[in-house]
Amino acid sequence: MSIEKEKLFSIIRQKLPNNVSFIEEIADVLDVSYDASYRRLNGKTALSFEEALKLAKNYKISLNNLYGLDEEETISVLKQRGSVGPKEKLDDFFKLVTKSVDIFSKFKQPEFLYAAKDIPIYYLPHDTLYTKFRLYAFMNIHTNREFRQSQTTLQKFNPSSNLVYDSICFKNAFRGLKGTEIWNDTTIDSSLYQIYYFYEIKMITKDEAVQLCKELKGVIEKIEQQAANGVWNGNQVFRYKMYYNKLINLNNTVLFKSRKIKTLLIPYTSLSYLRIDDEKTCEEIEEHFDKKLKFSKRISGDAEVERKLFFTSMYEKIEQLCKQIEVKSEISFM
16 A cells, blocks of 8 residues: 555545444445445555545545645645636636746647547637537536526627636637647537537527537538647648547546656546646556557558548538427427
8 A cells, every 4th residue: 555545545534523423424425335445445446546535535634635745836726716707717728738838838848649439629719609609518518606597698708818818818828839639539529519518598689509510610620620620720830630439438638748757637527637747647647648648549641541531420410400400490399
């Protein structure tokens, strides 16, 4: 059992009343069986980092203290802070990630690896309905109840100039690094589901839904062209690699690498990340990325056949959604 794990369990024990079963308490927090909890406590089953984070959050234990670090040293959480409105929370997310990326881009030979569970936000085009919709969807799905209960339609939604500016800065920050992305068959799905969901509940009109499908197709076409050229954001200095993987789940984890420094961003919630600069942890995640790449097909550069097959499936999904919206709008019982 690692020293950090022993320390974590020791701190938790001190926080619990004497009459509380420690095994049952851990089982409840992790949502596992009594036996599974017991195996984690006696070291027969490894405690994953996600489980350690869940325990630390539940019992308000600082990961910095757990690992014997200074508050400003290596582990920090990038998340919304303070009692602010939903627009400011989304602003904070963009600002925090942008700041981290900007700092990292100043190192020598900066690059990033992205396990794209969803279409990365840095692909948002400038001043389109699709960009407005992605911000609108984030506000509805991931922010507080006040905005969701307002029942604002997409047509009436007006993102603040600060929010638009911060989203642009977020996108531009990634232009200073070369990128490697791993996609799978479902990377596009959440964007499609969001369009159909808000159309179903009448928060966007039929015309808006159809336009969103067309603009989403435009985004995918630009990504396909980028993959064909093997150049990141049109910058000949930075090469771009894209891989297709259908065996391993992706989770939007981003690993930043330079000649000497590595930084990891792990999704904490949909609008926050856990940032880890610990060298050993980053090396372990880099090894995990290498394994993913070994089980992936490269679809950038000269891999024309594989790329065409992959992107054709993306276009077919978009077309199917557009047809579904068209057919549904034609149904009438009058």
